[in-house]
Amino acid sequence: MAEPKKNLFQKVWDAHRVSELASGQTQLLIGTHLIHEVTSPQAFAMLSELKLPVRFPKRTFATVDHIIPTDDQSRPLKDDLAEAMMSELEQNCREHDIQFFGPESGAQGIVHVIGPELGLTQPGMTIACGDSHTSTHGAFGAIAFGIGTSQVRDLLATQCLAISPLKVRRIEVTGELAPGVFAKDVILAIIRKLGVNGGVGYAYEYAGPVLDAMSMEERMTVCNMSIEGGARCGYVNPDAETIEYLRGRRYTPDNSEFETKAAAWLALASDDGASYDDVVEIDGSAIEPSITWGIHPGHNIGISESIPTPHDTPDEERAGVEEALEYMDFVAGASIAGTPIDVAFIGSCTNGRISDLREAAKVAATGHVKAGVRALVVPGSADVRKQAEAEGLDEVFRKAGFDWREPGCSMCLAMNPDKLRGREVCASSSNRNFKGRQGSPSGRTLLMSPAMVAAAAIAGEVVDIRKSH
């Protein structure tokens, strides 16, 4: 009898199932656990209260990203609280024999950037991290969950999570992207169409010609923001592109063993004819460069569209639109192009990789940051920084008036000194435009692709990359 057809999510889930729990949840084994300084210290503290060891220290990997300054990383860190968090992480890693990728290792960076870089992220794995953007790792055909601090404790103690089964929605992006349209625009368009809560209870499988044509870094950008659409995780089926990316990485096998692995990875892809709980099609050719105008990532429009008006908004969304317009101090019906900006931020686990910096540098090479605009480029990892410097991108940015920084999360959530001040408007390549997200309680964030951020930095206002470059 033929094997039943399965999608990748089902295959990976089944391989990691330990048991079914009385609560109706599944006890799922997590192959790789990534930790960082913000959500792990309390979990380690709870673990020691329970007098439990770390069950699989070799399946746990640590780095420091959220609180680390991007100007001066010398120790002790100037911020005492940040120094305390970092020392605590180092101490926990030493004590429990956990591999720590700190600044001296040369491999430090945003946890979702270094996982793939090191080859720690591989197809068919289950991965978890106390950070909502863990969905990024799904680009490799892994099932990756962002978790809370108690779950970090559970994982340290048992390498397992108690988790409810998910439905799977296949999202097919058809056609071909137009010039000036990037992966960031694709995921913003998906979230706009399906809503910020549309993915609750789902894993998203991204597919179709547009995803097939994407590089691994572009797929990571798409998967990264799955959580902003409410999905618990998102993934892309492994293919030849995936295999080539993983070849020769620090944690992937060599030579003939690699070829055997690669064949197994490819076999994990969803079977032809596998069933889904839902299928959605999106016309990729129709996607424009996108930009947020409001206070969540679903509040986004194409650059040529105008800012929504409350009376043209469906009833259930109207209050949200009104609140967003008031907070942003934007005029309903006005054009978003031409909005003046104060700050430009290129970086984050969404768009802080080498290909992002290359696209932004192409634009930066054509001009100079407008007087009065603060612009910073924060590489996603030490490796990205090194590569960019080898290609001379740092020089391009510096010459154009951008600050060139050390790796970290930086102004994505502003737990380090990089923050907005007052009502500043920031063109940002990050993933969340929530009120106060970038460090000022009244600061305003416009999410867009890194190339669009660079173009806005030069123009001093939001511009359509297709017209300006």
Place this chain on the structure above:
Amino acid sequence: MSNTNDELIRIDSVEGTGCVVRGDDVDTDRIIPARFMKVVTFDDMGRHAFEDARKAAKGKHPLDDERFSDAAILVVGQNFGCGSSREHAPQALMRFGFKAFVGGSFAEIFAGNCTSLGLPCVTLGDSDLAKLMGTVELDPAGKIEIDIRTRRLTCRAGEMSVGIPDGVRHQLLEGDWDATRVLMAAGDRIEKTAAALPYSPTA
């Protein structure tokens, strides 16, 4: 608080006096402002519960009202605990001294985080909720009892039926709310599943 190494803690009722924080859509940022996330333990978190709101109220916040100082049950409005998923919010309230929450409704992640700490969140209809809030404010020393098994709440204003999802009720009654303990019970099936995985993290 966790009971992994001790015997099972079954929670079938919570008793104590109440405290009322009125208002709907109270988000986790208000419960525990983000700047208190820069810490390495939750130990000190109780002090910072509602810190900004309490500062703004200059001593007039219910959490600073002496009449409520022994309260074990926090009575709230609709959609309590919305916003960021930070577990620091229920941790702060637990360490402040609350053992259960009664409200119109609770944000899903907040309620889930509460369950994993053994803190029941139960819901009341509008008129019962208004009655309970009124009674607690009039008579702060009045006892409230929440019976998880029978889904009843008893207070001076009478008996009311409360809402709690079946799965959560089961977890509390069976002592299964502590995920670490539940997961530990799988014993070496964890190692067996791990050994059967087609990958190991070392190259």
